Amino acid sequence: MSTTATPVRTTPTVTGANCAYRTLWRWHFYAGLFVMPFLVVLAITGTVYCFQPQIEPLLYPHRLVVTPKASPRLGEDALLASARAVLPSGALAITARMSSQAERSAEFIFRLPDGRKQSVYVNPYDGAVLGTLDVDRRFMQIDRMIHRKLLLGKPGELLMELVACWTLVMIGTGIALWWPREASSLRAALMPDFTRRGRPLWKSIHATLGIWLAIGAFAFVMTGLPWTGFWGKQFKALATSVKLGSPPGAWGGLPLHSKVAGQAAASGTVPERHASSPSMDAMPGMTMDDMPLPQVPWAVGAVPVPRAPGAGASDTSPLPLGRIITLLRANGLTDRYDIALPASPDSVYTVSYFPADPKLERTLYIDQYSGAVLKDIRYSDYGAVGKAVSYGTSLHMGRYFGLANQIVCAALSLGLAALAITGCVMWWKRRPSGALGAPARERFRAPMRGWAAALVLLGVVFPLMGLTLVAVWMIDRAVCGSATKTAAS
Known part of the structure; x- marks a missing residue:
């Protein structure tokens, strides 16, 4: 009598660390997928705006720049009268931009009868009008509005605020994914491995670039958020109410x-x-x-x-x-x-x-x-908060320590754009044909109470962010959860 051994079906062991890694990867993927295109826009427009003092005189030399003369400058009232004379009746002078630099023109901003705002540039030595510019169509103003609201008004402003908040998720999960495991050293994790090929090489570059930029990216987000249209206004009101703003x-x-x-x-x-x-x-x-x-x-x-x-x-x-x-x-x-x-x-x-x-x-x-x-x-x-935001703003705009500050901001901004591009390449290389390519969910997940608490806190501090976090979590469970059940059956 012979007996045949019945093969035993085993399930691969899923460790808590691996489950945690995949969960963080999923959230990093969602954050990156949403942030990537806007991060490139923010990086380019922010870099351009950072160099506004150098760029604008090159764009409008015949309006902004004059030849210094030995003769005394005309009085401000005479210059204002010259500017008003070239505009239609009903134009109202609303702003005077004062500069004592010998090579700069005088600038006055008017509100025209049709509601548009127009700058008039006057030679301060002879009162000659050098030209005009539509305030809202000025290159740097367009660049600034793209940076703040994508030229979409209030919806665009709220969207860019969400991008900033989701960047915090991307930074946090990215650091956790990069953190050296038992088999790797800190030194190896800080330098890309150029011996690799294909997606592993892109992953190595992406990870090391991201960790070097993490502190600067976090600073950019936190110094920009006080100026946002929704959270920034609420934060300003709160800081004022407790006498800190x-x-x-x-x-x-x-x-x-x-x-x-x-x-x-x-x-x-x-x-x-x-x-x-x-x-x-x-x-x-x-x-x-x-x-x-x-x-x-x-x-x-x-x-x-x-x-x-x-x-x-x-x-x-x-x-x-x-x-x-x-x-x-x-x-x-x-x-x-x-x-x-x-x-x-x-x-x-x-x-x-x-x-x-x-x-x-x-x-x-x-x-x-x-x-x-x-x-x-x-x-x-x-107040204390007002002082901190003032310093953060000056650093964010690349103004605090001159050209060096501008170069640092440009390097960080363009580095973030490179981070978005390398992340996109990685996703494209691993994405299955016709699918989103999100990292698979684990059926057995480790309880990540610390990360869950951090996301909840982030959602409470930034309410718009909280709403989108809940929406992404529900969609993920509804779509991917049903897919997992189908695969299991």
């Missing part, structure tokens, strides 16, 4: 370095204004973010704009722009600041100085009738 006296009451210019505007000797002055009343609904200014420091974006205390008096008339410029020189501002001109009898001259060094930022409100400095908000008046 905008300066404490920005909402009325105690003035910040507030002074009255009066007859002493030219000399710069100005007495203090009392805290209970009615000039601290704000224009209803108007904040710094609403003003026609090219750039405003983040910490003062939500600050209400005061109204002119002298409005309505029959014996007063607005001060000319030249007097305001003289007052600002006496108060230490001489170059590269913007002035939002009064648009109504109760509005004020609003001055924004947004230099490369955050510690020098200033925002001033000046009564258009008396020349009183209603508020002078400086970096020292910001």
Whole structure:
């Protein structure tokens, strides 16, 4: 009597570490698939905008650049009159961009009767109009709007905010996937292996490039998020409410370095204004973010704009722009600041100085009738969050330490673009024909409570991100879960 051994069917052992790796790979794949095309756009537009000071004079040399002369510059009011003369009736001057550089033209921005905004460039030595530019069609403005919202308005702004948030997921899961296992050393993980061929080579380059860029990418995301349209505004409001964002006296009451210019505007000797002055009343609904200014420091974006205390008096008339410029020189501002001109009898001259060094930022409100400095908000008046965001913004834009900062930002941006491209190549090489090619789900998964908690926290801090996380998780379970059940049966 013979017996035949019945073969025993075994199931490959699935370790918790392997399950965890595949789960992280799936989330890294989803994050990368969504982020990749937008990351290339962000990298290119961000690099271009970073070099704005060098690029714009090359694009518009006949408007922005003049030949310095030994003769004195004309007064600001004469230059403004020259600019106004070339525009149609009804054009309203809304902004003056001040520069004391000998080779730069004077720039004034007007709102035309049809609602468009147009810059007029004037030679400061003879008053000749050098040309005009549509503000919204200026190359750098288009580049900036692509970077912020893909030229799609509010939907595009929300989309780019989601891209930034999903980049955080991509960075976190990428670091976890790269982390050296038992069989590899840290040194080997930090250098690509050029002895490999095909997809393994691309994977090696992608992994090492990603880890070298991780800190810079994280810094880019975190310094850009405070400026986003949804989360950034909520974050600014929260920081202000707990007195960590905008300066404490920005909402009325105690003035910040507030002074009255009066007859002493030219000399710069100005007495203090009392805290209970009615000039601290704000224009209803108007904040710094609403003003026609090219750039405003983040910490003062939500600050209400005061109204002119002298409005309505029959014996007063607005001060000319030249007097305001003289007052600002006496108060230490001489170059590269913007002035939002009064648009109504109760509005004020609003001055924004947004230099490369955050510690020098200033925002001033000046009564258009008396020349009183209603508020002078400086970096020292910001809350802790406002100060941190100011430094982050300067670094993010490549302005803080000059050309070296620009080069570092460009290298990081283009490196992120290369990361997206290498990730795309890897996906394409492993993608089955006619399929998405997402990493397979494991039927036996290790409990990854730490990562789950991190994703939940990320979704709570960034609500839009949280909604998409839930949506991706549900789709993944519905589609891939059913596929797994079918394969198992």
